[in-house]
Amino acid sequence: MRKRTWGFIASGLLVSLLLAGVVSSFASADPDGLESALREGCTVDAAGTVTGGDCPAQREAEHEIGGPLADYGVSGITDDALATGLSGVVGVLLTFALAGGGFWLVRRRAGQQTTQDGDAAQPTSTAGVG
Amino acid sequence: MEHLAMHISNGIINGPVAAIFAVIALAAMALCVQRGRQHLDDRLAPMAGLVAAFIFAVQMINFPIFTAGVSGHLLGGALAALLVGPWVGALCVAVVLTVQALVFGDGGVAMLGLNITNLAIIGTAAAYLLIVGLLRVLPRTPAGLAVTAFVSALVSVVAAALGFVLQYQLGGAVYLGDNIAGLAGTIAVTHLLIGVGEGLITAMTVLTVAKTRPDLVYALRARGPVASSPVPAVGGAR
Numbered sequence: 229m230r231k232r233t234w235g236f237i238a239s240g241l242l243v244s245l246l247l248a249g250v251v252s253s254f255a256s257a258d259p260d261g262l263e264s265a266l267r268e269g270c271t272v273d274a275a276g277t278v279t280g281g282d283c284p285a286q287r288e289a290e291h292e293i294g295g296p297l298a299d300y301g302v303s304g305i306t307d308d309a310l311a312t313g314l315s316g317v318v319g320v321l322l323t324f325a326l327a328g329g330g331f332w333l334v335r336r337r338a339g340q341q342t343t344q345d346g347d348a349a350q351p352t353s354t355a356g357v358g
Numbered sequence: 359m360e361h362l363a364m365h366i367s368n369g370i371i372n373g374p375v376a377a378i379f380a381v382i383a384l385a386a387m388a389l390c391v392q393r394g395r396q397h398l399d400d401r402l403a404p405m406a407g408l409v410a411a412f413i414f415a416v417q418m419i420n421f422p423i424f425t426a427g428v429s430g431h432l433l434g435g436a437l438a439a440l441l442v443g444p445w446v447g448a449l450c451v452a453v454v455l456t457v458q459a460l461v462f463g464d465g466g467v468a469m470l471g472l473n474i475t476n477l478a479i480i481g482t483a484a485a486y487l488l489i490v491g492l493l494r495v496l497p498r499t500p501a502g503l504a505v506t507a508f509v510s511a512l513v514s515v516v517a518a519a520l521g522f523v524l525q526y527q528l529g530g531a532v533y534l535g536d537n538i539a540g541l542a543g544t545i546a547v548t549h550l551l552i553g554v555g556e557g558l559i560t561a562m563t564v565l566t567v568a569k570t571r572p573d574l575v576y577a578l579r580a581r582g583p584v585a586s587s588p589v590p591a592v593g594g595a596r
Contacts, residue, residue: 230400232571233401233404233405233571233574234404236570236571236574237404237405237407237408240408240411240412241408241411243412243415244408244411244412244414244415244416245415247412247415247416247418247419248414248415248418251419252415252418252419254419255418255419255420255421255429255431256420256421256422256429257420257429258420258422258427258428258429259427259428259429260364260420260428260429260430260431260552261423261428261429261430261519261545261548261549261551261552262364262365262366262519262522262545263363263364264427264428264548265541265544265545265548266370268540268541268544282532283532284370284526284530284531284532284534284541285370286532287369287370287531287532288363288367288368288369288370289367289368289369289466290368291367291368291463291466291467292368292466292467292468293460293463293467294463295461295462295463297461297462297463298462298463299363299462299463299464300418300462300464312418315462316415316418318461319414319415319418319457319458319461319462320411320414320415321411322457322461323410323411323413323414323453323454323457324407324408324410324411325407326410326453326457327406327407327409327410327411327449327450327453327454328403328404328406328407328408328410328411329407330453331398331402331403331404331406331407331446331449332403332404332407334391334395334398335395335398335399335400335402335403336395336396336397336398336399338399338400
């Protein structure tokens with residue numbers, strides 16, 4: 229059971245790495261729903277830069293950090309697909325490490341009584357115990 | 359590709375409003391840790407890590423919607439709520455947003471509270487309310503689960519987007535006056551279309567997990583002994 233769960237996690241992680249590392253370079257380059265709505269009223273050139281008019285997107289300010297992986301690229305790598313894929317792989321591993329590690333640290337240990345109210349016991353008692 | 363932001367950038371919402379939502383987000387996340395802990399065991403913890411990593415990956419894949427020149431991408435609240443429950447699910451989305459803001463320059467750090475409120479809190483909460491309701495009335499079949507996933511995902515995207523409209527009304531950088539209705543309309547329509555994509559991705563993913571490991575789908579576990587009977591507690595029982 230325990231081994232099967234880790235097998236499932238490993239396959240899911242592999243799928244995520246493929247999506248972020250390979251499929252991501254085939255993603256649409258158009259602005260997303262939020263960004264495009266904020267550009268309403270402005271003219272935008274082929275490169276996606278606001279060139280004129282009046283819209284909220286003009287107020288966009290610099291990011292506080294930026295960093296080498298800013299905008300899902302890798303500074304120094306000019307090949308778009310490679311840069312996007314690499315930053316995607318880093319992002320998936322980093323997110324898994326932070327989220328998985330964090331959740332693992334705060335998890336309820338086996339046999340530990342819950343200190344909270346009664347509904348805590350319900351999901352574990354009805355499920356197959358791993 | 360000089361600008362690949364998916365979330366609220368600095369300068370779009372003013373500082374005071376961003377700060378208020380940072381406090382709201384922080385308080386909500388603290389509550390999620392407290393409530394989510396009760397569900398986090400040896401099995402759910404790594405699954406929740408995977409859900410966060412998967413959401414990060416799929417968010418990178420912008421898909422075209424029917425409107426020319428506009429794309430959409432997964433937000434993930436409904437997927438997280440279905441797979442790991444609302445409390446842990448909201449935390450998964452919040453971790454993704456935090457990594458994106460701190461490492462990928464996506465979404466201002468000062469705007470993180472706004473983004474977490476919309477995608478992690480509103481998106482997950484709206485989805486979970488629908489999931490609970492729909493699973494109660496729909497048949498306990500793969501089709502019932504698919505419809506639940508699709509509808510809850512679609513509505514959660516629109517709800518999250520309207521959260522932004524509210525924030526913009528409170529502290530938008532450019533005063534839009536009556537044009538806030540125009541912004542709300544544009545946002546609602548595009549996110550309805552994005553919601554269709556979100557619904558398809560969410561339904562496909564949840565069905566795949568439900569087929570291979572139904573015990574790893576929180577929404578099915580909560581449905582009681584009938585739904586979880588294929589996974590009796592043998593061998594691994596502690």
